Amino acid sequence: MNKPLVIGVAGLGTVGAGVLQMLEDNADLVTGRAGRPIRVAAVCARSRNKDRGLSLSGIDWEQDPVRLAARPDIDVFVELIGGEEGPAKQAIEAAIRAGKSIVTANKALLAVHGNGIAVAAEAAGVTLRFEAAVAGGIPVVKSLTESLAGDRVLRVMGVMNGTCNYILTRMESTGKSYGEIFAEAEGLGYLEADPTLDVGGIDAGHKLALLASIAFGTKVDFKGMEIEGIERISIGDIEQAGDMGYRVKLVCVSRISDQGLEQRTQPCLVPANSPLGQVEDATNIVVLEGERTGPVFLRGAGAGQGPTASAVLGDIIDIARGRKISTFGQPADTLRPAKPIRVAAMVPYYVRLLLVDRPGVLATVAAAFGDAGISINRLRQYGHADKAAPVLIVTHPTGRTELSQALDAIRSSGVSVNDPVAIRIEEV
Amino acid sequence: MNKPLVIGVAGLGTVGAGVLQMLEDNADLVTGRAGRPIRVAAVCARSRNKDRGLSLSGIDWEQDPVRLAARPDIDVFVELIGGEEGPAKQAIEAAIRAGKSIVTANKALLAVHGNGIAVAAEAAGVTLRFEAAVAGGIPVVKSLTESLAGDRVLRVMGVMNGTCNYILTRMESTGKSYGEIFAEAEGLGYLEADPTLDVGGIDAGHKLALLASIAFGTKVDFKGMEIEGIERISIGDIEQAGDMGYRVKLVCVSRISDQGLEQRTQPCLVPANSPLGQVEDATNIVVLEGERTGPVFLRGAGAGQGPTASAVLGDIIDIARGRKISTFGQPADTLRPAKPIRVAAMVPYYVRLLLVDRPGVLATVAAAFGDAGISINRLRQYGHADKAAPVLIVTHPTGRTELSQALDAIRSSGVSVNDPVAIRIEEV
DSSP: OOOOEEEEEEOOSHHHHHHHHHHHHTHHHHHHHHSSOEEEEEEEOSOSSOOOSOOOTTSEEOSOHHHHHTOTTOSEEEEOOOOSSTHHHHHHHHHHHTTOEEEEOOHHHHHHHHHHHHHHHHHTTOOEEOGGGSSTTSOHHHIIIIITTTSOEEEEEEEOOHHHHHHHHHHHHHOOOHHHHHHHHHHTTOSOSSTHHHHTSHHHHHHHHHHHHHHHTBOOOSTTOEEOOSTTOOHHHHHHHHHTTEEEEEEEEEEEETTEEEEEEEEEEEETTSTTTTOOTTEEEEEEEETTTEEEEEEEEOSSHHHHHHHHHHHHHHHHTTOOOOTTSSOGGGOBOOOEESOSSOBOEEEEEEEESSTTHHHHHHHHHHHTTOOEEEEEEOOOSSSEEEEEEEEOSBOHHHHHHHHHHHHHHTOBSSOOEEEEBOOO | OOOOEEEEEEOOSHHHHHHHHHHHHTHHHHHHHHSSOEEEEEEEOSOSSOOOSOOOTTSEEOSOHHHHHTOTTOSEEEEOOOOSSTHHHHHHHHHHHTTOEEEEOOHHHHHHHHHHHHHHHHHTTOOEEOGGGSSTTSOHHHIIIIITTTSOEEEEEEEOOHHHHHHHHHHHHHOOOHHHHHHHHHHTTOSOSSTHHHHTSHHHHHHHHHHHHHHHTBOOOSTTOEEOOSTTOOHHHHHHHHHTTEEEEEEEEEEEETTEEEEEEEEEEEETTSTTTTOOTTEEEEEEEETTTEEEEEEEEOSSHHHHHHHHHHHHHHHHTTOOOOTTSSOGGGOBOOOEESOSSOBOEEEEEEEESSTTHHHHHHHHHHHTTOOEEEEEEOOOSSSEEEEEEEEOSBOHHHHHHHHHHHHHHTOBSSOOEEEEBOOO
């Protein structure tokens, strides 16, 4: 029997408890595949006495994750505390100083401090893996870092926040407003203590920032990302987009060009029958588009105890098998800074207007688009009982400047009762 | 600069030429990610003078793949010759004897001789990787072997033969017969010299045998697989299945139970709006279902120069980065033999009958199912001008024995003009 890999686990929430449970239930299988047993030497968590349905006998209890991270008897420090500052960061830094490899699910920490942490880890010769940080049980970090390593990546995109997707799916199926479904989700305990992390697009943005760095060999740049949450999506947008064959999703997209790095997390319309349009509730999907490989679609459970714990365990087994790899797929000190740009490609837009009901207004709108050089693909005016006519427009692909020009012209012409709503359309 | 990884490439067909082209075009990127340059020392192929659009200057030409495999200057032997016997097998055996790691796209060889080759490779301490052998550019071997290593795999399934999928998709869209579309595909050069490999389900079966071994820790057992090709699928089956909300796909499924290992490659009905039902033409999809991870869907280009070359290159870079792993995810001498079984689960069936037009025949059919203990989920009888009435039946999940009993009863009752057609329905 080979020497066991000894781990210390900080954080015994849903995921941490799941990892310990899997290690216990699948011990034989894990030993066979890893080529050696994986043994938990010590754990720490906020509360020692909480019932987690786990036996912790034979496992040391540490009060302090920093102390746990540096224990002489562990090979790998498993960080499942979370949070971009505080104990998680201190413990990971301590683990690096002590020469321990690290497995973490902490997207916030890596999205904000990933460059420095990766440089330090590589200088210390330790491996840091984070499959569970992005899209739960879907093997996206590994696929991008390893399977597509020979190919030039053109685009990374996905639907990677289960809470947003749940809210949008529920709005669509019930016809209720964002506020009502948000309250419902809160009542069910689906939201974080700070729900902005989810509904504000920050959590999905963290994930995208990590994938973009691997894909394009650029420094992790969460600050350079354009982020918009789902808070302003109305039930009208969802219903009318549906009528045009689209669904609203919080879409993450990143592309690189000679101009710089585009990273966007924002509500978009996607064709209802497309792979992105079909993910429901907490399912995630990620698309990795390689120049030679073409688009690869990876879809599965983006969160939850089992899928996330499985991803953590996959990383631990990788290290047990002797895996050594740079955090973001190439040495961290060779990652290039990239200029953040807002648009790297022309896309079609969906525009929702509420037009005053008098002759000539549609001509004014059409002229506003035409003057900006934008072709209209589809236009639909709805029957209406009151004074204003709902009008939906799907444009041909256009730039943002052109779109802004058209919308400004509509605003200043006074023909629209509402402030025009414009949502990007992402085709895969 | 680190020491280059030196490779020898045997076989310069579509995939081999693609690998050399990618290594040339993406040299900087590959060096950055692999941590060292990847240099091609020598190649061999059947014809030296064929124009492949490649410069081979600075690369040695070998006549004999066996000699190439054992060259003292190479670290990795890349086998892209193909075929389950002959030069590919001899060259891989020579590479193992010479202590070279191996990257191959050869599913036939591994499906038939994989156990012995893996034992030999592991005894010699060399790594053998084969991502390109299964589903082209889709990272399914890596995801299953590495990402899901901590989880118990419950099921592996997929649509993994582009030629079959192309033929079935074209039959559906044109309304033409199998024979007509087969001839069309032949004219377009889409078929192998021996088309049975594709349309007979053998190629897809080879892929499934490899995935089943990794998933369940069992010896590769291609011979124990149940295989049925698409040759007997009629346009009537496709159209009438479509009418019931299904599409016909060549589906690979493997599950394990206490009774043994189920491995099946056969035409099945899948819901038209399901992930398997939606793959068209040469797109492949694989579903890896983990006990804790849930189902993970991987979809992309299952063949073609770019995707397959990218998969080969991913494996080469893995080895350049120092990757060592057992061929099938655990030491080959610990893979268990498994008893082949024909059914590990109850599934619903689609049954197509052509009933003689006289009173009482439907009652006879209903009684045949009822007597066998099979519940009917849906039944549809079509209007008809001639003497026989087409009847489609979708059963509730049932066993094969029960189904055979019902079909035998229908046959011997003489109420059906045709021999009843029964096709499994696979829901994901």
